[in-house]
Amino acid sequence: MEICQMISGLNEAIELLKCHKNDSVHVVSHIDADGLSSAAILSQTLDRKGIEHTISCHSLDELPHIEPCELTIFSDLGSGQLHTLHKFLHSDFIILDHHHPSQGDFPGLVHVNPTRDGYDGTFEVSGSGVSYFFSRAIDERNVDLSALAIVGACGDMQDSGKLKGLNRLILEDASKNGLLSYEDDLSIFGRSSRPIHKALQYFSDPYIPSISGNERGALAFLSDIGMEVKEGEWPTLADLTFEQKRMIASEMIARALPYVPPELAKYVPLLVIGESYTLVREERGSPLRDANEFATCLNACGRNKRFKTGIGVAKGDRGSLFDEILEVLRLHRENLKSALSVITSRTHERRKEIQVFCGEGVDDTILGTVASMLLSQKGFEPYLPIVGYTSIDDDTYKISARCSRLLTFGTIHLGKAIRRAACATGGEGGGHAPACGAYLRKDRLEEFLTSFECEITIQKNQSQNPS
Numbered sequence: 001m002e003i004c005q006m007i008s009g010l011n012e013a014i015e016l017l018k019c020h021k022n023d024s025v026h027v028v029s030h031i032d033a034d035g036l037s038s039a040a041i042l043s044q045t046l047d048r049k050g051i052e053h054t055i056s057c058h059s060l061d062e063l064p065h066i067e068p069c070e071l072t073i074f075s076d077l078g079s080g081q082l083h084t085l086h087k088f089l090h091s092d093f094i095i096l097d098h099h100h101p102s103q104g105d106f107p108g109l110v111h112v113n114p115t116r117d118g119y120d121g122t123f124e125v126s127g128s129g130v131s132y133f134f135s136r137a138i139d140e141r142n143v144d145l146s147a148l149a150i151v152g153a154c155g156d157m158q159d160s161g162k163l164k165g166l167n168r169l170i171l172e173d174a175s176k177n178g179l180l181s182y183e184d185d186l187s188i189f190g191r192s193s194r195p196i197h198k199a200l201q202y203f204s205d206p207y208i209p210s211i212s213g214n215e216r217g218a219l220a221f222l223s224d225i226g227m228e229v230k231e232g233e234w235p236t237l238a239d240l241t242f243e244q245k246r247m248i249a250s251e252m253i254a255r256a257l258p259y260v261p262p263e264l265a266k267y268v269p270l271l272v273i274g275e276s277y278t279l280v281r282e283e284r285g286s287p288l289r290d291a292n293e294f295a296t297c298l299n300a301c302g303r304n305k306r307f308k309t310g311i312g313v314a315k316g317d318r319g320s321l322f323d324e325i326l327e328v329l330r331l332h333r334e335n336l337k338s339a340l341s342v343i344t345s346r347t348h349e350r351r352k353e354i355q356v357f358c359g360e361g362v363d364d365t366i367l368g369t370v371a372s373m374l375l376s377q378k379g380f381e382p383y384l385p386i387v388g389y390t391s392i393d394d395d396t397y398k399i400s401a402r403c404s405r406l407l408t409f410g411t412i413h414l415g416k417a418i419r420r421a422a423c424a425t426g427g428e429g430g431g432h433a434p435a436c437g438a439y440l441r442k443d444r445l446e447e448f449l450t451s452f453e454c455e456i457t458i459q460k461n462q463s464q465n466p467s
């Protein structure tokens with residue numbers, strides 16, 4: 001089937017762009033890896049058509065401040081904020097997104113979002129994927145942007161086990177065109193850039209006792225399975241033989257299993273073994289060669305407001321912007337480390353179905369990443385959803401919530417829970433099954449947390465009483 005038949009709204013979006021080929025277009029995208037990849041795909045597409053454009057990246061609370069122009073293209077955001085886009089009603093705009101749409105659809109809206117056609121926006125398609133389908137429908141030659149759409153999907157962590165749904169179609173485009181290769185591998189971050197014991201130390205979903213967050217434990221683990229690694233001669237995952245990887249995988253699974261909720265045990269292998277995606281035209285050893293590592297570079301740029309650097313590299317710059325990206329990555333890691341040490345020095349609250357931390361002092365753009373990292377820290381529960389809050393002004397909290405991907409194989413969908421809880425307490429929230437966020441008036445925090453926990457309880461009960 002043609003892609004325009006599979007995804008509604010694509011034809012309308014292309015027609016609308018044609019009407020504006022001599023106008024100035026504004027691309028508005030999100031601040032994470034998927035948002036930046038998506039912006040790069042659109043920018044490249046518009047460049048090739050000779051359409052002048054500007055790009056800006058925003059967190060969701062900034063959307064109401066964006067002014068309309070002749071044509072605005074929203075990517076990786078917009079669907080969840082339809083009710084805030086009224087001022088765009090008298091100008092033209094296109095939404096290319098994969099988040100759950102909020103109420104507020106209006107006539108004539110050009111809205112491309114595969115969740116409206118029955119696809120799953122958490123695992124089957126990212127914002128970059130939607131932008132890629134738009135781009136390829138404009139011109140088949142834009143197939144060379146497919147690898148970037150895979151980077152975006154990995155940035156949104158859609159690659160549990162392997163990419164599926166519409167992401168799979170994009171993967172085939174990238175592979176057939178010699179841009180990307182994929183193979184079964186260990187799903188460990190830092191495939192070609194981190195010594196294997198370091199990569200194991202940072203592996204946290206599923207949580208592996210005495211390895212996750214524990215460098216010595218990771219070294220001891222390798223020695224237990226007969227892999228002696230000499231200091232200074234650390235191999236990376238990419239250097240290991242198939243047999244060594246097989247041994248590591250089965251031992252990791254065996255060690256994780258006793259600690260996971262029993263009903264989800266069967267999904268553990270999906271988080272340990274999975275496909276790796278290699279951008280074969282990038283140099284060996286480059287952080288851009290592995291799709292997940294590429295995404296991390298873009299995420300670092302987005303979260304540190306270095307959008308031009310990230311988008312420039314995604315569009316192909318391997319000169320000065322590439323050098324900059326390495327510096328931003330270093331800075332991002334430092335920021336995360338200091339945020340983590342601030343939070344772990346405080347007490348946090350453990351409730352029956354959620355754990356809550358105060359993220360005051362942590363920038364709202366990295367609150368979600370910090371929440372994910374806390375799940376593998378001492379004193380935190382790896383299989384209990386975690387929620388953090390930080391001030392964005394005197395009256396408002398930004399909330400981020402995360403959970404292990406394992407829980408999402410059951411009935412947990414944090415995005416749905418936060419949407420309902422935020423709505424019930426006068427805020428706005430949304431997102432995906434393992435990762436979501438909200439904005440909320442400060443005086444409603446306690447009420448919100450109670451409501452969010454209640455939603456999680458309801459979701460958990462669904463697994464016990466499947467109807």
Ligand code: C5P
Nearest residue numbers: 032034035076155156157372405434435
């Ligand atoms: O808005 P968007 O869909 O692009 O954002 C999803 C966000 O959630 C990304 O920043 C991604 O890194 C994060 N995420 C996460 N843990 C997951 C899945 C997604 O932190 N398991």
Ligand code: C5P
Nearest residue numbers: 368400428429430431435436437438439
């Ligand atoms: O900001 P954070 O990384 O925690 O966001 C995680 C996910 O939740 C993203 O996909 C983001 O688009 C979504 N989100 C949302 N509504 C909000 C805040 C975040 O849909 N108000």
Ligand code: ZN
Nearest residue numbers: 034076127156
């Ligand atoms: Zn996204």
